[in-house]
Amino acid sequence: MGDTTSERALRPEALALLRAGGQAYYRDADLGMVRRIGGGALAVITLMAVALLPVSPPTAYASAPVGWAAAAIVVAACAGATVLLLSGSPLVSIEATVALAIGALLAIGVLDTLASPQAPYDKLVVLVLVWASATHTLRRVLCITAIAALVRVPSLAAAGWAPDAAAEALVQIVVWQAIGGLALLHTAGTRAMRARLRREGSHARALARVDQLTGLGNRRAFDEMATVEVARSARTGRPLSLVVADLDAFKAINDEHGHLAGDDCLRQVAAVVRSAVRRPDACFRWGGDEFALLLPETDLDAAEAVAERLAAAVEETCRAPGGCSITLGVGVAQHDGDETPEALLARADRALLVAKS
Numbered sequence: 001m002g003d004t005t006s007e008r009a010l011r012p013e014a015l016a017l018l019r020a021g022g023q024a025y026y027r028d029a030d031l032g033m034v035r036r037i038g039g040g041a042l043a044v045i046t047l048m049a050v051a052l053l054p055v056s057p058p059t060a061y062a063s064a065p066v067g068w069a070a071a072a073i074v075v076a077a078c079a080g081a082t083v084l085l086l087s088g089s090p091l092v093s094i095e096a097t098v099a100l101a102i103g104a105l106l107a108i109g110v111l112d113t114l115a116s117p118q119a120p121y122d123k124l125v126v127l128v129l130v131w132a133s134a135t136h137t138l139r140r141v142l143c144i145t146a147i148a149a150l151v152r153v154p155s156l157a158a159a160g161w162a163p164d165a166a167a168e169a170l171v172q173i174v175v176w177q178a179i180g181g182l183a184l185l186h187t188a189g190t191r192a193m194r195a196r197l198r199r200e201g202s203h204a205r206a207l208a209r210v211d212q213l214t215g216l217g218n219r220r221a222f223d224e225m226a227t228v229e230v231a232r233s234a235r236t237g238r239p240l241s242l243v244v245a246d247l248d249a250f251k252a253i254n255d256e257h258g259h260l261a262g263d264d265c266l267r268q269v270a271a272v273v274r275s276a277v278r279r280p281d282a283c284f285r286w287g288g289d290e291f292a293l294l295l296p297e298t299d300l301d302a303a304e305a306v307a308e309r310l311a312a313a314v315e316e317t318c319r320a321p322g323g324c325s326i327t328l329g330v331g332v333a334q335h336d337g338d339e340t341p342e343a344l345l346a347r348a349d350r351a352l353l354v355a356k357s
Contacts, residue, residue, distance in 0.1 A: 039085030109151025
């Protein structure tokens, strides 16, 4: 089956992610999965090394005590790195995995150098390269691949640079690069998809908190911000005030001129509400023709001044069908330091009822 439209659309994003590199490339990395894959790769390398040592001992170019001591250190180091990765230790950051991958390559290089030219330790390198390529940026993958090629040099030199051994090493390097490139592309595509889903999720969450008619925050956004600001006011003792307002005779506008005319009035008022405060994100259409303003760091006197300025601006600039001014009823309350968001809203509502009566 061919690629889907979504998959084709992801290709430029994946390539852009590869070009960006750095923290942008790692932002959507699954560090837990990186640790598990690395731990699995090093576990296989450790077990294979233990299995191969009796048949390919590290004594071809070193005395038995030195060779076996070096092999023991290498196996112990790989086993320790395996445990560290699989334990999910916070010590294993993305940066730390670079050092672990290079260390694993050097460990394989030691075994490969000490054993005979026919020893298959070099075949284990591909496990490290797949892990590194599925984790790191293009630049780092190229560096790690170069190190993998360099660790083959001592064994080739020990074999006298035999043509067949050199040819085999060249083929290995080409294969390593191809496998690493495929792993890198797959990972870039996966991370591009995660980045897109993260952006779409953030956008969806933002839309879920916006009133589609006025562009102000909706009831859900108000409830969330009120909870946060009330808690902050209670904790710090800083003032917090709430202004609630509704349109006078709004039902009559809807009844006489229709809901589209009423919607236009709400949009006009919302534009004034947004411009009336220094924080547009603190303005909400609470429901129907009701608006709310959360004013952190604002005491009752200052909030009443904002409410008066808002009411005057609406009356001056907003027009109902027929040209009549739109007026607001306004209620104000200041958080008393102990009450819940619901209690603060209830007091502001009572103030509004008193003002309208």
